[in-house]
Amino acid sequence: xxxxxxxxxxxxxxxxxxxxxxxxxxxxxxxxxxxxxxxxxxxxxxxxxxxxxxxxxxxxxxxxxxxxxxxxxxxxxxxxxxxxxxxxxxxxxxxxxxxxxxxxxxxxxxxxxxxxxxxxxxxxxxxxxxxxxxxxxxxxxxxxxxxxxxxxxxxxxxxxxxxxxxxxxxxxxxxxxxxxxxxxxxxxxxxxxxxxxxxxxxxxxxxxxxxxxxxxxxxxxxxxxxxxxxxxxxxxxxxxxxxxxxxxxxxxxxxxxxxxxxxxxxxxxxxxxxxxxxxxxxxxxxxxxxxxxxxxxxxxxxxxxxxxxxxxxxxxxxxxxxxxxxxxxxxxxx
Ligand code: NAX
Numbered sequence: 001x002x003x004x005x006x007x008x009x010x011x012x013x014x015x016x017x018x019x020x021x022x023x024x025x026x027x028x029x030x031x032x033x034x035x036x037x038x039x040x041x042x043x044x045x046x047x048x049x050x051x052x053x054x055x056x057x058x059x060x061x062x063x064x065x066x067x068x069x070x071x072x073x074x075x076x077x078x079x080x081x082x083x084x085x086x087x088x089x090x091x092x093x094x095x096x097x098x099x100x101x102x103x104x105x106x107x108x109x110x111x112x113x114x115x116x117x118x119x120x121x122x123x124x125x126x127x128x129x130x131x132x133x134x135x136x137x138x139x140x141x142x143x144x145x146x147x148x149x150x151x152x153x154x155x156x157x158x159x160x161x162x163x164x165x166x167x168x169x170x171x172x173x174x175x176x177x178x179x180x181x182x183x184x185x186x187x188x189x190x191x192x193x194x195x196x197x198x199x200x201x202x203x204x205x206x207x208x209x210x211x212x213x214x215x216x217x218x219x220x221x222x223x224x225x226x227x228x229x230x231x232x233x234x235x236x237x238x239x240x241x242x243x244x245x246x247x248x249x250x251x252x253x254x255x256x257x258x259x260x261x262x263x264x265x266x267x268x269x270x271x272x273x274x275x276x277x278x279x280x281x282x283x284x285x286x287x288x289x290x291x292x293x294x295x296x297x298x299x300x301x302x303x304x305x306x307x308x309x310x311x312x313x314x315x316x317x318x319x320x321x322x323x324x325x326x327x328x329x330x331x332x333x334x
Pocket of ligand 1: 014
């Protein structure tokens, strides 16, 4: 049986970078046939249809079927893996409240469509920004038919960016780094945390202290360079490339779904999941944590020590998530 994957915003940039890798088997594995459902709005239909033509031209052996639609009920029909990429970008002069309201108008109906027509084992990752709160809205709109913890939001790109920065600084391979964590919101307030990280089995903090002549200098480097660089990497990419992150975002979304389904074999990744109060975060907030999966869904890595500096940064990001929730509560969508 083919697995049904729905990609929203399939006619956009990340959609274009995602679809061919999904169809090639990079996400579900080399033995799992799949069916793609591409959901767009009317203005994006031609681009999505064009992508569908090219997918056909690739003759991917695993790709059983492609459907392009602008009807969410059709797009989510039988959906087992939902990748919600399409969102309303912030326009000129748009306030945060307006942005949240515009996206509530997308993620509310999509959550309802998921409840009405997705498969009973559906899992959803929200990529479209503001990703955490969009996931919260979609989960609220899919309740009570779909359990809230089936909805996650993407912070894997932030996680992988943090690993990339550490690997370059410590001159080790990215694959040798483990134990990185992204706490909080997928926004500039996020806290990329390396205090539990190791590189080739050695504590990253000790390695940084060696490179920066002492623990204090290493901490300054983390505060002044590493954290802002990871948190603002999206802006750096726009400045250098002239366009936002696309291939790296698609790669992160694929890794998020792949690792949730296949399991992380004990390695940590980061994902925004519905909080059950872990680390004092209010229940129901979609918050990024270090997580692992045994193949049945992401679980928060619990029991980690957060020092005062880490706690303050994490709390600030959680406060932003709480404010976003309050804003959408005022709209009556959650
Ligand atoms: P594009 O503007 O290229 O594509 C978005 C597509 O979504 C368009 O084709 C549009 O027609 C479609 N769309 C809009 N509303 C829709 C709806 N209601 N149903 C279906 N489709 C709809 O943006 P792109 O560069 O692909 O980025 C997509 C989203 O990813 C943005 O919200 C962006 O901010 C977000 N990102 C999230 C990241 C993360 O780590 N969570 C990183 C990358 C990216 O910034």
